[in-house]
Amino acid sequence: MTDDLTFDPDGDGRTLEDLLPDLRHVQLYLIRMAFPEPVASPIDHLRPHLRDHALWLRDQERTGTLFLSGPNRCDEEWDGSGTAIIRAGSLDHAREIAATEPFHRKGVRVNTVHGWQLSEGAxxxxxxxxDNRFDLS
Structure with a gap:
C-alpha cells in the first residue's frame, strides 16, 4: 500500500504534499439562479426584467465583484437558469449581493449561494x- 501524500505516479519527484501549495485557493462564491418551478418559455418569463438584470451584471463587473457569469445552457437546451461567480468578503456578503439581483428580487428566479474555491485551470x-477583438477560451 502506498501513502497518498508520497505517491509519485508521474515520476517527476513531486509528491501530493509538494503539489498542494501550488493550488491557488482563491475564495469565490457561486450564485445559482434558477426558476422555482419549470416554465415553458424561460425567455418570456425573464424578458420584462432582462434589462435590469443586464445592468446589475454590468454594475457587478464594474465594481470588480463579478468574476464570471452566464446561462446554464448546452446548445439549444436552456431551462432559464444561470450562474454567476463573484468575489465577496464572506458567504454572508455573497448572499447579500445575490439578494440584490433583479430576477431574484422580483421573485422570478431563486438565487442560492455556495462557496467555491478557484484552485487550478487555464x-x-x-x-x-x-481589429478591436478579443477571444477568451
Whole structure:
C-alpha cells in the first residue's frame, strides 16, 4: 500500500504534499439562479426584467465583484437558469449581493449561494488591438 501524500505516479519527484501549495485557493462564491418551478418559455418569463438584470451584471463587473457569469445552457437546451461567480468578503456578503439581483428580487428566479474555491485551470485571452477583438477560451 502506498501513502497518498508520497505517491509519485508521474515520476517527476513531486509528491501530493509538494503539489498542494501550488493550488491557488482563491475564495469565490457561486450564485445559482434558477426558476422555482419549470416554465415553458424561460425567455418570456425573464424578458420584462432582462434589462435590469443586464445592468446589475454590468454594475457587478464594474465594481470588480463579478468574476464570471452566464446561462446554464448546452446548445439549444436552456431551462432559464444561470450562474454567476463573484468575489465577496464572506458567504454572508455573497448572499447579500445575490439578494440584490433583479430576477431574484422580483421573485422570478431563486438565487442560492455556495462557496467555491478557484484552485487550478487555464485561462487563455487573446486581444487583437487593430481589429478591436478579443477571444477568451
Amino acid at each position: 485561462l487563455r485571452l487573446s486581444v487583437n488591438l487593430f
